[in-house]
Amino acid sequence: MVEAPGFEAIQAARTRIAASVRRTPVLRSDSLDEALGARLYFKCENLQLTGAFKARGAFNAVLNLTAAQAARGVVTHSSGNHGAALALAARTRGIPAYVVAPRTTPATKQDNMRRYGATLQLCEPTLAAREAAAQQVAAATGATMIHPFDNADVMAGQGTVALELLEQVPELAAIVCPIGGGGLISGVAVAAHAVNAQIRVLGAEPAGADDARRSWEAGRITPVAQPSSLADGLLATIAPSTFEVIRTQVQAVGSASEAQIVAAMRLVWDELKIVIEASSAVPLAALLNGSLSADGQRVGIILTGGNVDLQRLPWKQD
Amino acid sequence: MVEAPGFEAIQAARTRIAASVRRTPVLRSDSLDEALGARLYFKCENLQLTGAFKARGAFNAVLNLTAAQAARGVVTHSSGNHGAALALAARTRGIPAYVVAPRTTPATKQDNMRRYGATLQLCEPTLAAREAAAQQVAAATGATMIHPFDNADVMAGQGTVALELLEQVPELAAIVCPIGGGGLISGVAVAAHAVNAQIRVLGAEPAGADDARRSWEAGRITPVAQPSSLADGLLATIAPSTFEVIRTQVQAVGSASEAQIVAAMRLVWDELKIVIEASSAVPLAALLNGSLSADGQRVGIILTGGNVDLQRLPWKQD
Numbered sequence: 001m002v003e004a005p006g007f008e009a010i011q012a013a014r015t016r017i018a019a020s021v022r023r024t025p026v027l028r029s030d031s032l033d034e035a036l037g038a039r040l041y042f043k044c045e046n047l048q049l050t051g052a053f054k055a056r057g058a059f060n061a062v063l064n065l066t067a068a069q070a071a072r073g074v075v076t077h078s079s080g081n082h083g084a085a086l087a088l089a090a091r092t093r094g095i096p097a098y099v100v101a102p103r104t105t106p107a108t109k110q111d112n113m114r115r116y117g118a119t120l121q122l123c124e125p126t127l128a129a130r131e132a133a134a135q136q137v138a139a140a141t142g143a144t145m146i147h148p149f150d151n152a153d154v155m156a157g158q159g160t161v162a163l164e165l166l167e168q169v170p171e172l173a174a175i176v177c178p179i180g181g182g183g184l185i186s187g188v189a190v191a192a193h194a195v196n197a198q199i200r201v202l203g204a205e206p207a208g209a210d211d212a213r214r215s216w217e218a219g220r221i222t223p224v225a226q227p228s229s230l231a232d233g234l235l236a237t238i239a240p241s242t243f244e245v246i247r248t249q250v251q252a253v254g255s256a257s258e259a260q261i262v263a264a265m266r267l268v269w270d271e272l273k274i275v276i277e278a279s280s281a282v283p284l285a286a287l288l289n290g291s292l293s294a295d296g297q298r299v300g301i302i303l304t305g306g307n308v309d310l311q312r313l314p315w316k317q318d
Numbered sequence: 319m320v321e322a323p324g325f326e327a328i329q330a331a332r333t334r335i336a337a338s339v340r341r342t343p344v345l346r347s348d349s350l351d352e353a354l355g356a357r358l359y360f361k362c363e364n365l366q367l368t369g370a371f372k373a374r375g376a377f378n379a380v381l382n383l384t385a386a387q388a389a390r391g392v393v394t395h396s397s398g399n400h401g402a403a404l405a406l407a408a409r410t411r412g413i414p415a416y417v418v419a420p421r422t423t424p425a426t427k428q429d430n431m432r433r434y435g436a437t438l439q440l441c442e443p444t445l446a447a448r449e450a451a452a453q454q455v456a457a458a459t460g461a462t463m464i465h466p467f468d469n470a471d472v473m474a475g476q477g478t479v480a481l482e483l484l485e486q487v488p489e490l491a492a493i494v495c496p497i498g499g500g501g502l503i504s505g506v507a508v509a510a511h512a513v514n515a516q517i518r519v520l521g522a523e524p525a526g527a528d529d530a531r532r533s534w535e536a537g538r539i540t541p542v543a544q545p546s547s548l549a550d551g552l553l554a555t556i557a558p559s560t561f562e563v564i565r566t567q568v569q570a571v572g573s574a575s576e577a578q579i580v581a582a583m584r585l586v587w588d589e590l591k592i593v594i595e596a597s598s599a600v601p602l603a604a605l606l607n608g609s610l611s612a613d614g615q616r617v618g619i620i621l622t623g624g625n626v627d628l629q630r631l632p633w634k635q636d
Contacts, residue, residue: 025343027365031433046591047345115349266628273364273624275591306591310584311636318629 002147002241004186005156007194013060013156014163020059020092024048024161026168026300029271036287038294041172042268043165046276046306050084050116052233053161053184053304054148058085060157061146062093070095072142077101077123077130079232080109081305082148087118098143100133102126106232108309127237149183150239159187165300166195173297174200176283178304179212179253180234182242188302189249203246203253204286206231206261212238212246213253230314231261233279233305254291261285262314268303275306278314320465320559322504323474325512331378331474332481338377338410342366344486344618347589354605356612359490360586361483364594364624368434370551371479371502371622372403372466378475379464380407388413390460395419395441395448397550398427399623400466405436416461418451420444424550426627445555467501468557477505483618484513491615492518494601496622497530497571498552500560506620507567521564521571522604524549524579530556530564531571548632549579551597551623572609579603580632586621593624596632 005013024044033039045053062074073096076086083099090097099118101110102125113120123133138145146154161184162175175192177185189201205213206229214222221243227235238246246253256264265281268274280303286292287299323331342362351357363371380392391414394404401417408415417436419428420443431438441451456463464472479502480493493510495503507519523531524547532540539561545553556564564571574582583599586592598621604610605617 051591269593269628273369273593275587275593309636310587310631311634313628313631313635316629317631317635318627 002150002152002239004190004241004245005152005159007190009152009156010159010163010187010191014160016063017056017059017157017160020063021055022048023164026165027272027274032267032271036294038296039298041169041298041300042272043161043300043302044274045161046274046280046303050081050088050112051305051307052081052085053158053302054081054085055088056160057154057157057183058082058089058146061151061153062086062089064153065144069144072144073097074146075134075137075141075143076146076148077134078148079235080105080112081233081307083113083118084116086146087113087116091117096143098137098141100130100137102130106309109307112307149181149236150241155183155187157187158184159191161302162188162191163195166192169298169300171298172199172300174202174294175300175302176202176204176287176292177302178234178279178282179203179205179238181236182212182238182246184302184304185250186242186245189245193249200251201249202292203250204283204292205253205255206234206282207255207257209235210255213255215243216246216250216253219247230258231279231282233277234282252292254286256282256285256289256291260289264288266315275308276303277305277308280304280306320468320470320557322508322559322563323470323477325508327470327474328477328481328505328509332478334381335374335377335475335478338381339373340366341482344483345590345592350585350589354612356614357616359487359616359618360590361479361618361620362592363479364592364598364621368399368402368406368430369623369625370399370403371476371620372399373406374478375472375475375501376400376403376407376464379469379471380404380411382471383462387462390462391415392464393452393455393459393461394464394466395452396466397553398423398430399551399625401431401436402434404464405431405434409435414461416455416459418448418455420448424627427625430625467499467554468559473501473505475505476502477509479620480506480509481513484510487616487618489616490517490618492520492612493618493620494520494522494605494610495620496552496597496600497521497523497556499554500530500556500564502620502622503568504560504563507563511567518569519567520610521568522601522610523571523573524552524600525573525575527553528573531573533561534564534568534571537565548576549597549600551595552600570610572604574600574603574607574609578607582606584633593626594621595623595626598622
């Protein structure tokens, strides 16, 4: 079984990927602070290479391969952002990247994977189909499987975002992350608690894909039968490795409806003047609807990605 | 006649506004660099307070008033961003701000001015009507007129963006600014040439409002009879004070069509993951269409603002 990384692995990841990924800015807004009665710091991983935090985990995993492993390439399954990040990391190291994606993946995200050099293979939109297709590619090519979240190097890479954020804004009382498969929040929880044991690490999910919230409450992995949300990066089910961190190191998991997610997404575009995808808006939506509490404190929010089809926005044009 | 500020005035402005405005990030994109065959650095004043660089000039002007002047408030005419910035600067100093705006000002920009506390008065969309209405308010209230560009304190404040950019990216060969009334490019040209006499300072305008380009070529102010563009921040005609700087310190002025501006705007949203208004896209559009040349060098582009009505985007939704 995969185990979540320790703090040393996250520190090592930071050094390993330092020259490859961006130190993203932190933005804030007086009017968002007023709306919530707290002080919010938005960590802009939508401005990260490939438009998502996934570059951190992907570069860490690819750069940590031996030369012999690297020569045979890497393979993964992804709903988009991890696939693009893995393709860029692989191209940077000069090795092939094979990505299996559900055929329901938005065209923008498919294009994004191809432009970074992924050899893309579409499959049925089920976890079983994704995993079977990726295993098949791995067997045929000898490529190393780099799972989008159930992988210690990937989790360690994602955790570097918390180290960076806590340097940029040292006195945070809480950090809120969206949860898909749980790779981001696992790395963030380990890193943040190593820096400050008192910090609250909070998760946020779409109400239509709230397996982490259900699992956290039940104390065991509780999948959602048909996860559904326009936050297409958050449909995955957590793994045993990520659930173990969520169960022991995440202080609360909140959720938000589709309408609340769209409203929060648009609010961020309007107030922060940045493009975020729906998945990135879920933490703010869960704070605004009271499902999570900011308690009037300094709260960091990880904006996970900005890969949006600008011709298919989820709000009406006049 | 108003005279453009010297370098000392711009340095003084920087100190005066340092605690009031944001140091905005600089973003870049490999794919935009490839598209242009140069190295582009985007200075994100869309992420500035009030969503535009105008906060720099407005704070400098308001903070430079004597207590007696300040007590009577400030007045201006504005198509939106300067009015919002002046309102915020005035509110911060605890004084009233009266803003005259053409009735054609987009609703988003009218709302933006009101939310920062402006007392708004609409007028006919002509320069004569704007100036007459503003003079009337000034006479009635004793408020100090803070012209959106034909004002040395405003130009000096805008020039601080170049000082900041040249600290963030020291080795720029050129800086490109959009030109409306010319306040930004005047401050930028004085500041940039004081730091590095060799730097090229380039202007860019919508083809439908290219009075600066015509004036630069003719050697005298040459207004456009009916300026028209969706880059609504760039419709003003340059003043004698700004033209004097443009004539002597700007190395080229380019232009772009409406379609080119929209394409460049969308490209920035897609590649940089930030929201910019049409006016901000004109420099990139003028580089992409060859009207200005980047010469394969390091080029800074000032993204001037991000105040957009998200329900009225200038491209089609599927």
